[in-house]
Amino acid sequence: MTSELSAVAKRLDHAIQSATATHQLPADQQVDAATGYAIQAMGVELRQQRGERIVGVKLGLTSRAKMEQVGVDEVTWGRLTDAMRREEGGTLVRADFIHPRAEPEIAFVLGRRLTGDVSLAEAALAIEAVAPAIEIIDSRYENFKFSLSDVVADNSSSAAFFIGGYARPDTDIANLGMVLSINRRPREVGSSAAILGHPLRSLVAAARMTARAGHVLEPGDIVLAGAATAAVPLASGMQVEAEVQNLGRVRFDVR
Known part of the structure; x- marks a missing residue:
């Protein structure tokens, strides 16, 4: 069984490196989460x-819009590596991805260890800073179609991310307006309240869900709370910007 799972992991990894879509897990090989x-x-x-280094985690499918967009109904998580982080204001090369999409998010930077079943208050005390962010998701499956087990195996579609300037950890993020603009025109508008009702709940979920896998959130780790809106497909020539009320902006160009 281990060899079969390893073969799937290698196939997905090849899809990432070659920017070529692969097939979904066959119906007779569907696995649990x-x-x-x-x-x-x-x-x-x-x-x-x-040589990549894990620098944090991302939460996926944390808004009703995202669940409806991809046809699943459970929050997921994936690992972030240093190679996924891109310079704010920089360039994303479209050819490096299969079918990339951008979504506006809030990022947490942790100042202390966080793991297991924690309260909202404990999660808040673990935050060193918050920031506006854009995650680039890029399912490695053909036609951007997948089951829950498919997407989990595919590192929850995580591909790249951009983080803007840091704000104080006690900034109120309960109900902030969030706008994703393409070529300076708003494309998606939402609220941080769409992220599990409050972005802090994503941090609580991250601590709980990662602990089940033996993964601990450490000081300095980045946690992407999840998207507040549906994701927007990217094409060369786009200027992409996310603005989060009271937190600021983060942007990049697509080449």
Whole structure:
């Protein structure tokens, strides 16, 4: 069984490196979420063998808009590596991805360890800073179609991310307006309240869900709380910007 899971992880990793879509898990090989996370861990280990370093985690499918967009109904998580982080205001090369999409998010930077079942208050005390962010998701599956186990195995579609300037950890993020603009025109508008009702709940979920896999959130880790709106497909020539009320902006160009 381990060899079969490893083969799936290697196939997904090849899809990432070659920017070529691969097929979904066959119907007769569908696995549960726990097995999907095992495949995810194998895939991230392949990245680490190439020299990448884990710098945090992302939460996926944290808004009703995202769940409806991809047709699943459960929050997921994936690992972030240093190779995924891109310079704010920089350039994203479209050819490096299969079918990339951008979504506006809030990022947390942790100042202390956070793991297991924690309260909202404990999660808040662990934050060192908050910031506006854009995550680039890029399912490695054909036609951007997948089941819950598919997406979990695929590191929850995580591909790249941009983070803007840091704000104080006690900034009120409960109900902030969030706008994703393409070529300076608003494309998606939402509220941080769409992220599980409050972005802090994503941090609580991250601590709980990652602990199940033996993963601990450490000081300095980045946690992407999840999207407040549906994701927007990217094409060369786009200027992409996310503005989060009271937090600021983050932007990049697509080449």
